[in-house]
Amino acid sequence: MFRPFRLPVAVLLLVMPLLASCGDEGMSQIAVSDPWARASVTTTGAAYLTVSNSGNKDDVLLEVRSPVAEKVEIHDMTMDGMVMKMRRLDALPVAAGESVALAPGGKHIMLIGLVDPLSEGMAVPLTLVFERAGEVEVSAPVRPAGQMAH
Numbered sequence: 001m002f003r004p005f006r007l008p009v010a011v012l013l014l015v016m017p018l019l020a021s022c023g024d025e026g027m028s029q030i031a032v033s034d035p036w037a038r039a040s041v042t043t044t045g046a047a048y049l050t051v052s053n054s055g056n057k058d059d060v061l062l063e064v065r066s067p068v069a070e071k072v073e074i075h076d077m078t079m080d081g082m083v084m085k086m087r088r089l090d091a092l093p094v095a096a097g098e099s100v101a102l103a104p105g106g107k108h109i110m111l112i113g114l115v116d117p118l119s120e121g122m123a124v125p126l127t128l129v130f131e132r133a134g135e136v137e138v139s140a141p142v143r144p145a146g147q148m149a150h
Contacts, residue, residue: 024090028059028096030133037124039102045069045111045118047126047140051092056068056073060131061092061100068124070113094130096110118142 035049047066053059064072074089092107094100102108109126111118120126124140 004094008102021077027055028053028057028089028094028130028132029055030059030094030128030130031127032134032136034137035126035138037118037122037140039120039142039145040111040118041145042117043112045114045124046104047124048102048104048107049126049140050099051090051094051128051139054130055132056096056134058096059133060086060096060132061093061128062096063129064109065113065127065129066125068118069111073100073106073110073112073127075110077108091131096107108146120144 031052032053033050035047037045037047040046045068047064051061052147061074064074066072074092075086076089077084077086079085088110092100100107101145111124120142122142124142126138126140128136128138130136
């Protein structure tokens, strides 16, 4: 009487772990910390933050948007001898389990064509668009022009 149920139960017990892992192809779990922007006097500004991926899959920051600027780009600044070189990055990889700091003197967000100069006390809304995590909204308070990351 119990015999017909043994095979389906055994099959179900063997298949359950596989079913549990299906649908979770891995995720990025993006967190953004310490966003801030530097006060400006021109129509160009910069924003900084740290992106952390505590998930089990790599992710990529594809773009950043803000209503305070006509154009927003991800940049990297390097020194070649005594020459500062800045280049636009098409994307910014954020490996699983890693963090990427956007800070003065390195990778940063360029705010080009500011509607108004950034002044201390303002907050700059930023929308970070990731390949896996989607859109992440942050608000970057504006710090004095001479301010460095803390």
